[in-house]
Amino acid sequence: MTxxxxxxxxxxxxxxxxxxxxxxxxxxxxxILGVKQEGILTIGINFKSAKLGSKDIVKVENxxxxxSVTDRLALVAPTATINIIEQGRVVEKRPIHIPRExxxxxxxxxxxxxxxxEEVTTVFHLEGEPPHPAVRCHYCERLxxxxxxxxE
Amino acid sequence: MExxxxxxxxxxxxSREEIEFVVGKALEVKQGRWHDALSGKxxxxxxxxxxTRTRLSFDAxxxxxxxxxxxxxxxxxxxxxxxxxxxxxxRTVTGYCDVIAMRHPVEGAARLASEVAGVPVINAGxxxxxxxxxxxxxxxxxxxxxxxxxxxKVGMLGDLKYGxxxxxxxxALSLFEVEQVFISPPSLRMPEGIIEELRQGGTAFQEVEExxxxxxxxxxxxxxxxxKERFADFQEYERVAGAYRLGHRELSALGGQCRVMHxxxxxxxxxxEVDSGGxxxxxxxxxxxxxxxxxxxxxxxxxxS
Ligand SMILES: [Zn+2]
Numbered sequence: 001m002t003x004x005x006x007x008x009x010x011x012x013x014x015x016x017x018x019x020x021x022x023x024x025x026x027x028x029x030x031x032i033l034g035v036k037q038e039g040i041l042t043i044g045i046n047f048k049s050a051k052l053g054s055k056d057i058v059k060v061e062n063x064x065x066x067x068s069v070t071d072r073l074a075l076v077a078p079t080a081t082i083n084i085i086e087q088g089r090v091v092e093k094r095p096i097h098i099p100r101e102x103x104x105x106x107x108x109x110x111x112x113x114x115x116x117x118e119e120v121t122t123v124f125h126l127e128g129e130p131p132h133p134a135v136r137c138h139y140c141e142r143l144x145x146x147x148x149x150x151x152e
Numbered sequence: 153m154e155x156x157x158x159x160x161x162x163x164x165x166x167s168r169e170e171i172e173f174v175v176g177k178a179l180e181v182k183q184g185r186w187h188d189a190l191s192g193k194x195x196x197x198x199x200x201x202x203x204t205r206t207r208l209s210f211d212a213x214x215x216x217x218x219x220x221x222x223x224x225x226x227x228x229x230x231x232x233x234x235x236x237x238x239x240x241x242x243r244t245v246t247g248y249c250d251v252i253a254m255r256h257p258v259e260g261a262a263r264l265a266s267e268v269a270g271v272p273v274i275n276a277g278x279x280x281x282x283x284x285x286x287x288x289x290x291x292x293x294x295x296x297x298x299x300x301x302x303x304x305k306v307g308m309l310g311d312l313k314y315g316x317x318x319x320x321x322x323x324a325l326s327l328f329e330v331e332q333v334f335i336s337p338p339s340l341r342m343p344e345g346i347i348e349e350l351r352q353g354g355t356a357f358q359e360v361e362e363x364x365x366x367x368x369x370x371x372x373x374x375x376x377x378x379x380k381e382r383f384a385d386f387q388e389y390e391r392v393a394g395a396y397r398l399g400h401r402e403l404s405a406l407g408g409q410c411r412v413m414h415x416x417x418x419x420x421x422x423x424x425e426v427d428s429g430g431x432x433x434x435x436x437x438x439x440x441x442x443x444x445x446x447x448x449x450x451x452x453x454x455x456x457s
Contacts, residue, residue, distance in 0.1 A: 110259065112257075112258060112259050112279050112280070113258070113259050113260050114238070114258045114259065114260035114261045114263070114264050114278075115260065117258050117261075118237055118238055118239065118264065119237070120264055137260070138260075138263065139259065139260025139263050139264060140259035140260040140279075140281055141162060141164065141259070141260070141281055141282065142259075143345045
């Protein structure tokens with residue numbers, strides 16, 4: 001049913017629909033996915049959702065987002081579901097998987113961390129499982145309990 | 153167990169078995185089994201911030217086992233003053249040494265260095281983060297004293313909030329069957345993150361505010377300095393620091409037998425009356441920096457196995 005709605009209400013022929021984004025994080029999701037400049041985007045905010053109360057939906061036309069891209073949402077919108085659309089039909093539906101490591105996605109808030117001093121790609125390791133994921137900076141080794149706040 | 157070409161960055165990188173292995177090698181070195189093992193090897197000693205004790209300990213470790221040392225004692229004389237990146241400095245230095253020991257004020261600097269260096273890097277302190285050779289020498293000293301780590305009760309006293317040494321020690325001891333006792337003023341307690349890790353790992357520990365509140369006798373008491381800078385008010389500092397000063401009376405409250413350790417330098421947190429008794433092992437602990445660092449230098453350069 002939901003799958004059907006995600007496709008029909010904002011019907012696209014080909015592309016990716018990100019459903020079940022907790023409101024109001026649609027714009028953040030667009031930012032994290034890095035699809036701002038990638039053709040037509042449709043953003044729906046504050047739809048009613050049985051699971052979430054209210055949800056946002058992002059539709060990216062003509063672009064099939066790979067798992068490694070959509071899994072970047074794990075810390076911000078772990079409830080999101082990904083629908084890949086081809087010829088107007090959902091051909092793949094998948095949840096978000098939380099990666100064990102995050103490369104270049106998070107910023108370390110520790111001003112004394114080398115990642116804030118030199119040009120270094122940040123790396124964080126997942127510690128603690130959802131729904132309470134925590135991450136540890138690979139460099140300064142500090143532990144952060146609200147990793148969603150570290151997303152750049 | 154493979155240590156050849158491995159960097160020594162953080163105590164978090166080591167399992168219980170690996171720690172036991174290093175401690176065992178340090179004992180062999182201290183007993184003279186690896187005479188001149190570092191002969192022909194060159195250590196680049198890169199101290200981006202000054203730390204005379206640690207630097208001299210690495211230098212002495214290297215030279216007394218037949219190795220040589222190049223490097224600098226503070227960043228003022230190095231190329232970093234001219235704006236060269238750490239990564240570039242390390243890539244350059246890699247060309248003329250077999251191993252790097254580095255101290256740097258920025259947290260994670262040694263980890264980054266180990267990722268660009270072509271030779272193993274030993275972290276000699278990266279800001280408030282890690283100083284693994286200190287932790288290894290602390291563990292070696294306790295092991296030397298008791299012949300084991302399991303079954304001991306180890307207290308840590310003083311500034312447990314900002315003390316990098318006690319954070320790493322607590323983490324390392326949690327890999328063993330060691331009961332830990334944290335004694336500190338409320339404002340300088342062990343950070344919540346470390347407490348939580350110990351709890352999750354099932355480590356037995358107590359947290360108390362006063363020496364007299366410790367339940368049962370301690371085998372080891374690790375003392376750290378409470379620094380003036382942590383207090384806005386000098387009188388408050390005097391009051392707090394005074395309450396954690398260790399003398400004969402406090403030692404007998406802890407069972408009288410406990411060995412006293414300290415990362416040094418000490419100011420007045422241990423009364424001189426403690427120095428001469430059988431409890432004080434802090435000078436031996438400092439001397440153990442040499443065999444411990446020699447063992448690590450030998451292991452990572454492949455000359456000790
Ligand atoms: Zn960091």
